[in-house]
Amino acid sequence: MARPRQFDEEKVIESLMNVFWEKGYEATSMQDLVAASGLLKGSLYGAFGDKHAMYVAALRHYDRTRIQSGIDMLNGDGSARQKIARLFDNVIESTRRGLFAGGCLLCNASLEKAATDREVKNEVRTTIRRLKVAIMGALETRIANEDEAASLAAFIVSAYFGSRVLAKGGAPAAMIGDTRDRCLQLVP
């Protein structure tokens, strides 16, 4: 009955996400999104509505893919300490390689837009909660008391986000290593 989409929506969202991830919301122009997606402006607007909606779609995609793979790791095999350590090691590793300057899109969105954008704040809040719950799950075998697991998980999320700020701020990698090690001191 109607002409079908000629692009793979997931792939397009992935490409939009990569731009927002690397440059941030404000520094990203529609030209950037056009170039990255391979679509023309009209198609992007037809599919998403406006730039803001593209950003929100990118945040959801980040949650569904990158955050989810972190959650999968936390739900997978290994000790709680190993899993928590791996969170930080990923930060150290990607800093050391230095190929991609984006850091963590969740942190970026929190600082750039969440405070003044209801929709972004909701997305960010939801994702933070998901991450925290997954960390609680990883702690489950070691901490019986749920409140204690929750407070430790909140703290770990915080330290993790902090390490993302340090990494992007150009702090020495040793500071992130220190953060990881001190964090692990609190993980039984």
Next chain:
Amino acid sequence: MARPRQFDEEKVIESLMNVFWEKGYEATSMQDLVAASGLLKGSLYGAFGDKHAMYVAALRHYDRTRIQSGIDMLNGDGSARQKIARLFDNVIESTRRGLFAGGCLLCNASLEKAATDREVKNEVRTTIRRLKVAIMGALETRIANEDEAASLAAFIVSAYFGSRVLAKGGAPAAMIGDTRDRCLQLVP
């Protein structure tokens, strides 16, 4: 010999800083800066050169004032634990009041610009170092070993930055309280 400036440069920088602090670099327009400073565009360009230089001046001003008052607190009276706790309590308090959405300009600059802007990265790095050294100073009475104080200080900076991300991301205040409390577990 020449016409003198008709404005108080410190006050102008303070007003520029407040705009960048609240809106970020990219979302701030020259119109915003003109409106906030009370100067005309030409005067701002005459005094600073370009928007980027205004931003760097704002970062330096933030270091000289807001960060410095944090450092003064850390150098002041009280136990190490009290001082560290106060860092986080400031975050909780300003989140609770909810009047100003800016958060911490140092964190904002780290995530928004440091990764792709040499000058900003240098400013940020310097300020992080200053903050870390001040925290080491606060720990000095309790931790003799300098390396140990350094690693704990790095960790505290990280957790503090993380709490800034949580706050702006709209996470519940309890998560910041948890971060503070867990942090204090490691402070002797």
Next chain:
DNA sequence: GAGGTTATTGACTGAACGGTCAATAATAAA
């Protein structure tokens, strides 16, 4: 294959962007 529906296309819009500049004003030194 005709008709209905939606996707694609690229030219187009007005507004806002960062930045410039010639004219004017204000000052201190001579």
Next chain:
DNA sequence: TTTATTATTGACCGTTCAGTCAATAACCTC
């Protein structure tokens, strides 16, 4: 008071911004 120097002013610049739209194309259903 003249002169040299710098600050202020506001009009102005070309560019880029996010977003629109009428024309065309592609597809599915009947």
